[in-house]
Amino acid sequence: MSVIVRFAPSPTGYLHIGGARTAIFNYLYARHHKGKFYLRIEDTDIERSEKQYEDEILESMQWLGMDYDGDPVYQSKRTDLYKSYIKKLLESGHAYFCNCSKEELDAERERAMAEKRKAVYSKKCRNNPVNEGVIRFKIPESGATKFVDTILGEISINHEEIEDFVIARADGSPTYNFTVVVDDADMGITTVIRGDDHVNNTPKQILIYQALGLMPPTFAHVPMILGSDKKKLSKRHGATAVTQYRKAGYLPEALFNYLVRLGWSHGDQEIFTKEELVKAFDTGSIGSSAAVLNVEKLNWLNAHYIKSMDPKDMTERLISEGLVPDEFKNRIKDADVQRLLPMVQERSKFLGDAYKGLEFFLKDKIEYDPKAYEKYITPEIKPVLSELKGELEKLSSLDDLKAVEAIFTALIEKHNINLKNIAQATRVLITGTDISPGIFEIITMMDKKKVLERLSV
RNA sequence: GUCCCCAUAGUCUAGUGGUUAGGACAUGGCCCUCUCAAGGCUAAGACACGGGUUCGAGUCCCGUUGGGGACGCCA
Numbered sequence: 031m032s033v034i035v036r037f038a039p040s041p042t043g044y045l046h047i048g049g050a051r052t053a054i055f056n057y058l059y060a061r062h063h064k065g066k067f068y069l070r071i072e073d074t075d076i077e078r079s080e081k082q083y084e085d086e087i088l089e090s091m092q093w094l095g096m097d098y099d100g101d102p103v104y105q106s107k108r109t110d111l112y113k114s115y116i117k118k119l120l121e122s123g124h125a126y127f128c129n130c131s132k133e134e135l136d137a138e139r140e141r142a143m144a145e146k147r148k149a150v151y152s153k154k155c156r157n158n159p160v161n162e163g164v165i166r167f168k169i170p171e172s173g174a175t176k177f178v179d180t181i182l183g184e185i186s187i188n189h190e191e192i193e194d195f196v197i198a199r200a201d202g203s204p205t206y207n208f209t210v211v212v213d214d215a216d217m218g219i220t221t222v223i224r225g226d227d228h229v230n231n232t233p234k235q236i237l238i239y240q241a242l243g244l245m246p247p248t249f250a251h252v253p254m255i256l257g258s259d260k261k262k263l264s265k266r267h268g269a270t271a272v273t274q275y276r277k278a279g280y281l282p283e284a285l286f287n288y289l290v291r292l293g294w295s296h297g298d299q300e301i302f303t304k305e306e307l308v309k310a311f312d313t314g315s316i317g318s319s320a321a322v323l324n325v326e327k328l329n330w331l332n333a334h335y336i337k338s339m340d341p342k343d344m345t346e347r348l349i350s351e352g353l354v355p356d357e358f359k360n361r362i363k364d365a366d367v368q369r370l371l372p373m374v375q376e377r378s379k380f381l382g383d384a385y386k387g388l389e390f391f392l393k394d395k396i397e398y399d400p401k402a403y404e405k406y407i408t409p410e411i412k413p414v415l416s417e418l419k420g421e422l423e424k425l426s427s428l429d430d431l432k433a434v435e436a437i438f439t440a441l442i443e444k445h446n447i448n449l450k451n452i453a454q455a456t457r458v459l460i461t462g463t464d465i466s467p468g469i470f471e472i473i474t475m476m477d478k479k480k481v482l483e484r485l486s487v
Numbered sequence: 488g489u490c491c492c493c494a495u496a497g498u499c500u501a502g503u504g505g506u507u508a509g510g511a512c513a514u515g516g517c518c519c520u521c522u523c524a525a526g527g528c529u530a531a532g533a534c535a536c537g538g539g540u541u542c543g544a545g546u547c548c549c550g551u552u553g554g555g556g557a558c559g560c561c562a
Contacts, residue, residue, distance in 0.1 A: 040562050075561060132560080139558085148489040149558055164560050182492065191490050191558090199560040206562045229491060230557040253493075253555085260554060288499095291511090295500050298510040317500075320555055324498045327512040337525070377524045402522095438521085453521030465523045 033065030034220045037091075037098070038210070040072040041084035044271040047323075048225065048255045048263060050094060051289040055252055056223045057096045058290070058311040068217055069098040073106045074209055090272035094282045095304065103217065105209055112204040115212050115242060116165060116197060124241040125197060128155035129163030150193035165198040167208070167238060175233035180221070180250035180313045187233045195234055207231055211238040214247055223250045223313060226320070250313045253293060253320040263323055279380030281339070281347075284332040293321045301334065333379045341371040344384060353385040358392045366475050367391060373467035390461040391476065396484070402464040406455045412487050414445055415455060419485035422473070428481060429474045438470070460484050 037053040039045065045053075060067035069091075073079040091098070119125035128151075135151070142149040156168065169192045176186040197208035204212075214222060229251050239246040257267030269275055275285055287302055294317065296302075296310045339347070345362055348354050354362055361367065367388060374387030390396050407415075421437045428434060442449055457469045460481065466472065473481055 038562090042562075072562060078561075128560095135559090143488055143558095146488050150489095179492095185491070187491065193558085196560050201560085203560085205560070210562090225556095226492075227556055228562090231562095251492090256555075258498085262555075292499065295510095298501065300499090300511050319493045321500090322498060324512065327499065330512055333525090373524095379524095406522095449521055451521090457522065463522090467523085469521060 032220075033060060033063040034068065034218050035060050035065065035223055036068040036070050036214070036217060036219055038070040038072050038213075038224075039087050040075065040078075041080060041087060042075060042078040043083055044273060045087045045090040046263075046270050047272060047275070047285075047289060048270075050090065050272050050285075051255065051292065052223060052225055052252055053091060053096060054094070054286060054289055055250075055294075055311075055313070055316065057098075058307055059221065059223060059313055060099075061308045062311050065220075066099045067096075068100060068103065068219075070103040070213060070217070071105065072206070072209070073104060074204060074206065076106065076203075079106075086273060090276075093276060094272065094286050103213065105213065108209075108213070109203070111216065112198075112209055112212055113202070116204065116208070119167065119197070119238075119241060120165065122241065123168070125165050125167050126156055126194075127160050127163050128166045128194075128196075129160045130154055148191050150191070151195075153194055156194060164196045164200050166194040167197045167234070167241070169194055169234075169237060175236050177232060177236060177246070177249060179229070179232075180248060181253075181316050181318055182229070182251055183318075185229060185232070187230070192234055192237075197238075207234050208238060211235050211242070211244070215239065215242070215244045219247050221248050221250060221313070223252060226251045226253045250316070252316055253318060255292065256320050256322045258322060260320075260322060267323070268325070276351075279351075279382040280328070280332050281335045281381065284328065284335045287335075288328045288331050292323070293317045301331070329379055336378050336381070336384060337372075337375045339375065341368050341375070344371060344375060348381065348385050351381055353381060361392060362388065366477075369475050370467070370472070373471065377467065387466070390463075390466070391472075394480075396462040398458065399463045402458045402462075406451070406458045406464060407487065408455075411447075411451060411455045414441055414447065414452060415459065415485055415487050417441060418452070418456065419482055422478075422485070423482055425478075428476070428478050431470060431474050434470050434473050456485070459487065 035056045037056045039049055039053075057067050059065075071084060073084075116125065130151075138152055139149040151166070155163070156166070170189050172189060174186050174188045176184060178184050195207060196205055198204050232249055232251075236246050255263045257263045259267075263270060269278065272285070276282070283304075286304070290302065290307060290311070291300065294311070294315060296315070302310070336344070345368070348362070349359055370388065370391055371384070375384055378384040378387060418437065418441060421441070422428060422434070425433055425437075438449065438452060441447075441452060453469050454464055456473075457466055458464055460469065460472060460476070
C-alpha cells in the first residue's frame, strides 16, 4: 500500500519552526516511500483564519524546498461533507445536542479541578435530551482506547478521561477533532505525523473513525521543540517563525538540515543533502523525547552551507534575498568579485555577512573602522605605506601574487618591521577594517587604481 | 489538580544485555597564520535516583524524582 501523508496547518499565524519540522517529517516520509504529500488548510475557524497567514505558510514551505502533491484542500469549502457525516452520527446515536451554557460548563470545570478530578463534561444533555445547541460526540461509558504510536509506542487512555467533546458549534460548523477524521479518511491518509500535543486527541479521533465505520490511519506523534528553559518554544525564546530565520540570513538548506536532525538521527551523520535525507529518513527513528533548540548549532550548520555553496548560486541568492543594492547587481557578477566571494563565504555565518564582506571591494569610497585605523595606521608605518604604494605602482599589473609578496618582503627587511604590522595597516587602508580575507590575495584581485588610491595616506 | 508522554555531558544525539559509553554544537589548549574565519590535533564533560530480573544492565521490569504536553463552541 502506498503511503499518503498530509501537513495541515491552520492559517491563524505564521509557520512556526515546530510546524515546519512536522511538515518536513511528513514530506521526507512521503518522498522516502514514494507516496503522496498533501497540504490541507484547516480554516474552520473563520474568525481567526487569514489569507495573509496562508500565503506566508505556503511561501515558507516553498522556501524550505517542500513541494506538495495536488492542490491544497480547504476545510472551509467542505462544510457539506462534514454536515453529512454529522447527520450520520446523530442518526446512529453516536452524537447528541447540548444546550448547556458557557457559564454552566465553566463552573463544572472549576468544580472538577477543585475536587481533583479530570475536567470532563457532566453529560447532562446526554441523559436529558434537547434538540438544539452544539453537537457532542458520545464517548463510551467504560473501557479504554489503545493505539500503537510509531514513535511513542503503545498508548492507552481510559474513556472516563475523555469528555463528550463538541463536534459542531451552535451555528452548525464542525470543529477540529471531527474535521480531521473526515478529511484524513476522505483523503486516504495512511499515516498521521503531527505534534506531540495531539496525543490526547487521538483516542477521540479513533472513536469517531469507529463510529463512522472507517479505518483509522497509523499515528506518529513527534515530540515538541523546547526553548532553552525547556518550556514549549515560544516567541519569548527568540525567533519562532520560519520567515524570521530567512530574514536573519539563514539558508533554507541549513534550517531544513537542522530541524530534521533535531529529534531524528542517522548514526553519526550531521550534514545531509535533501537526497540523502529522502533516502535515509523514516518515522521509526524519530526520537521520543522533546528537544531543546540550539541556535549555536544551527549557526554552525548555516556557516557550513554558506561556505560550501557555489559562488554563482551564492550570488543569485544574495540578489534574490534583496541584499545587493541595485547599483551592484551586475557588478557583483564580474569575475574579480566572483574570485573574492568564496573567501568571504568562508568567513560568513549569515547571508548578510557574505554581502558585507564584499562591500569594500564594490564601493568606491570606504569608511574606516576608527579603532582599527588608530591601532594600525601609526606614524611609523605611514612612510612604509607610501613606499609600498610606490612599489606597487611600478608593477604593470597587480595580479601576480608572487610579485606582490616580494614587495612586502623587501619592505619588511628594509625597515626591519613585522609582516603583521604592514599587513594589518594595508588591510585597514584597503578594506576599512582589520578583518578580511588575505590581504595579498585581495590586492591581486583588486583594480590597481583603487589599490593605489586607498594606499594614499 | 487529573490524565498522557519523556529521561545518555550545557545542547542535539549513537547505543537495542557484555563498548576504554561513540559523534556533533558550544567551551579550554595546541598547530596553522598577515587579521578574522576555516581546517587539523587535543582536553574537560553524561547513562537522574532507588529497587528488582540476570553471571552481567545505559539497555528489560517496578517505583521515586524531575521535565513536558493535554484538559475550549482553537487547531
